[in-house]
Amino acid sequence: SQKIEQNSEALNIQEGKTATLTCNYTNYSPAYLQWYRQDPGRGPVFLLLIRENEKEKRKERLKVTFDTTLKQSLFHITASQPADSATYLCALDMSNNDMRFGAGTRLTVKP
Amino acid sequence: ETGVTQSPTHLIKTRGQQVTLRCSSQSGHNTVSWYQQALGQGPQFIFQYYREEENGRGNFPPRFSGLQFPNYSSELNVNALELDDSALYLCASRREGAYSVYGYTFGSGTRLTVV
Numbered sequence: 001s002q003k004i005e006q007n008s009e010a011l012n013i014q015e016g017k018t019a020t021l022t023c024n025y026t027n028y029s030p031a032y033l034q035w036y037r038q039d040p041g042r043g044p045v046f047l048l049l050i051r052e053n054e055k056e057k058r059k060e061r062l063k064v065t066f067d068t069t070l071k072q073s074l075f076h077i078t079a080s081q082p083a084d085s086a087t088y089l090c091a092l093d094m095s096n097n098d099m100r101f102g103a104g105t106r107l108t109v110k111p
Numbered sequence: 112e113t114g115v116t117q118s119p120t121h122l123i124k125t126r127g128q129q130v131t132l133r134c135s136s137q138s139g140h141n142t143v144s145w146y147q148q149a150l151g152q153g154p155q156f157i158f159q160y161y162r163e164e165e166n167g168r169g170n171f172p173p174r175f176s177g178l179q180f181p182n183y184s185s186e187l188n189v190n191a192l193e194l195d196d197s198a199l200y201l202c203a204s205r206r207e208g209a210y211s212v213y214g215y216t217f218g219s220g221t222r223l224t225v226v
Binding site for chain 1: 146151152153154155156159166167168169203212214215216218219220
């Protein structure tokens, strides 16, 4: 069956540390993979998109990797801040205009 | 940029009724998608419209239908509402080109409660 799994429902880290979130998938062949941030009561906000032929993408304190052999993406936030606390969603962007989201990981960064 | 706006923000309907949710896409965006998000879950893809034609659909029954208008605004219609349709409905738009892909801009959603 097709599955998207994001590591643990919740992740707690100390301010200044690097947060690493995992997205694993089975029986999908995404053309792209996207990461979004969602705050309570709000819609998701786009962070990064990585193509299937790219290994790594960076944007400021954010870094995403994409391994199509392992069927895994890692999302890193370096020098984390309390303002980074939110739910982070990975999304598989298929070539047939279908996008599938994981359930999300709730990140809490403690001062 | 005006962003994506959705209306209404909250809605309460009775089982069996019909509902129409509206979305105004971000300027310059030619693609709109609709999602259903239950509490504690990720958004579930309902369908996508590109230049007024549906070009992708998720695992939702035909009572979920939509429209995209020439000005790229869109509607989600749900007939014969069921209690399980209670959720946050999200509209998202992006610009699609032949060789470029971008992330989606989401609205803040419509919270639908079916009683």
